[in-house]
Amino acid sequence: AxxxxxxxxxxxxxxxxxIAAGRLGxxxxxxxxxxxxxxxxxxxxxxxxxxxxxxxxxxxxSGDQIYNWATQRGMKVRGHTLAWHSQxxxxxxxxxxSSLRQAMIDHINGVMAHYKGKLAYWDVxxxxxxxxxxxxxxxxxxxxxxxxxxxxxxxxxxDPSVKLCYNDYNIExxxxxxxxxxxxMIRDFxxxxxxxxxxxxxxxxxxxxSLPSNFQTTLSSFAALGVDVALTExxxxxxxxxxxxxxxxxxxxxxxxxxxxxxxxxxxxxxRSSESPLLFDNSGNKKAAYTSVLNALNAA
Ligand code: G3I
Numbered sequence: 001a002x003x004x005x006x007x008x009x010x011x012x013x014x015x016x017x018x019i020a021a022g023r024l025g026x027x028x029x030x031x032x033x034x035x036x037x038x039x040x041x042x043x044x045x046x047x048x049x050x051x052x053x054x055x056x057x058x059x060x061x062s063g064d065q066i067y068n069w070a071t072q073r074g075m076k077v078r079g080h081t082l083a084w085h086s087q088x089x090x091x092x093x094x095x096x097x098s099s100l101r102q103a104m105i106d107h108i109n110g111v112m113a114h115y116k117g118k119l120a121y122w123d124v125x126x127x128x129x130x131x132x133x134x135x136x137x138x139x140x141x142x143x144x145x146x147x148x149x150x151x152x153x154x155x156x157x158x159d160p161s162v163k164l165c166y167n168d169y170n171i172e173x174x175x176x177x178x179x180x181x182x183x184x185m186i187r188d189f190x191x192x193x194x195x196x197x198x199x200x201x202x203x204x205x206x207x208x209x210s211l212p213s214n215f216q217t218t219l220s221s222f223a224a225l226g227v228d229v230a231l232t233e234x235x236x237x238x239x240x241x242x243x244x245x246x247x248x249x250x251x252x253x254x255x256x257x258x259x260x261x262x263x264x265x266x267x268x269x270x271x272r273s274s275e276s277p278l279l280f281d282n283s284g285n286k287k288a289a290y291t292s293v294l295n296a297l298n299a300a
Contacts, residue, residue, distance in 0.1 A: 004279075004290075005038035005075075007297035008259060011252060014039040014076065015297070016261035018233065021045050021062040023269060024069055028284045033265050039120070040070035041078040041232070041261055047087040051111050055091045055103065058110050067118065078232070078261065079115060081123040081167065082108050083151045085138035093139065101143040105154050112158035123167040123200060123232070124155045131170060133181025148185070149194045156195035167200035167232055173212035174221065186225050200232035203247060204263070204272075209240050216250040223256035233263040235270055235277035239289035244279075248293045252300035260293075 001007040004015035016039030023029045033040075044050060045062035052058050070077050083104055095103055112122070125148050130136050140147050148166075155164050166186065171179040182199070189196045199222045205211070212218075222229045231251055236243045251257035264270040268282040279290040 001298060004036045004294060004297065007294055009038065010298070011300040013252070013257070013297075014259035016040055016075075016078065016259060017265055018043040018261065018263045019066050019070070019265075020269065021065045024065065029265055029269065030069075032280055032284055034073050037075060039076050039078060039259060039261060040066060041080050042066045043264070044087070046079050046111070047081060048084065048092060048107060049087045049089045052092075052107050053089050055089075056106070056110075058114065060114050067115070071118075076120040077118070079111075079119045079122040079162070080232075081126040082111060082155065083124060083140060083147070084126040085136060085140060086127070088139075096139055097143060100139055101147065101150070104140065104143075104147065104151065108151060108154045109158050112155060112162075115162075116159045117161050119159075119162050121163045121165050121198060121200075121230075122155060122159075124164045125151050126167045127169065128166075129168060129171075129178050129181045131176075131178050133177035133179075133184075135181075149189065152189070152195050163197040163228065164195060165198040165200045165230070165232075166196060167202065169202035169204050169233070171199075172201050172203055172205075172215050172218055174214040174218040179218055183222065183225075186222065186227060190225050190227070196227060198228040198230060198258070200230050202233035202263075203231040203235075204233060205236040205240075205243055205247070206275075207237055209242055211243050211246040211250070215247065216253055219250055219254040219257050223254055228256050228258045229254065230258050231260040234260060235263045235272055235275075236289070237272075237275045237277060239267075239277055239279065239287055241288050241292040244289040245292040245296050248296035252296065
């Protein structure tokens with residue numbers, strides 16, 4: 001197949017991108033995105049500061065702009081994200097204890113009600129671990145160690161139709177402490193019946209020219225717990241073709257790796273734009289990494 005989305009679909013997978021609502025008026029951007037991808041994640045527009053700027057007053061205008069743009073083109077949408085230490089609205093940052101816990105529950109219920117039955121995945125909890133595998137200290141963590149499972153149980157009741165994911169970065173290397181911390185939490189959740197369907201590995205690769213050699217082991221180990229895995233925010237320093245081909249190959253080698261999402265369209269759209277980490281250059285031309293990904297998908 002000649003596009004990333006169609007090539008991924010040949011093996012039942014998707015290929016997605018992060019979309020920023022502020023760029024939907026840029027026709028170079030929308031032409032590439034509309035042609036190449038079949039899954040969309042809102043880069044910022046479905047985060048807590050965007051969707052509940054004042055307590056109890058929800059605003060879905062930017063999120064809906066992206067949702068409508070994507071679904072009008074036959075793409076699916078991944079929700080990102082419901083409970084996170086970062087990009088909380090000011091009112092939430094100033095809460096603690098039981099009132100913050102209740103605000104988190106109300107936020108999940110409010111946002112998920114709006115998108116009920118419409119999304120393929122939700123990143124219910126984002127980035128809750130430290131590099132050593134312990135829990136990240138945050139205002140949410142300070143409400144009690146059970147905040148993550150409460151978030152997932154709340155999410156399942158709010159919309160039983162959407163797959164519920166835990167999402168994090170630096171969990172690609174199987175021998176890394178953080179990977180093991182997240183793995184142990186997922187194993188515990190599955191053993192106790194806490195609802196969880198998927199793990200998102202953000203896959204922000206920096207430096208070096210090779211992948212962690214055990215990346216595929218990480219994907220298959222999570223999958224063996226009974227969850228789907230996905231690469232959710234891929235970008236790679238200087239768009240190393242070796243790393244892009246390798247991460248694509250690792251996903252297609254694991255049956256429960258359901259798809260890959262790159263964190264933006266052109267290099268100039270990236271939060272790491274100085275590292276030219278994406279598949280299209282600033283003018284919208286396909287880079288060598290694009291071809292390495294497309295070939296790996298077509299060979300699957
Ligand atoms: O919208 C305001 C604008 O009004 C203001 O003038 C401008 C001045 O700084 O800021 C704009 O907001 C920025 C926003 O992106 C939209 O461009 C924020 O400052 C900036 O912090 C924010 O950065 C986002 C970042 O998450 C925040 O944590 C990036 O775009 C986004 O790519 C990044 O995405 C995260 C994932 O959600 C989670 N994993 C890591 C990933 C990369 O950091």
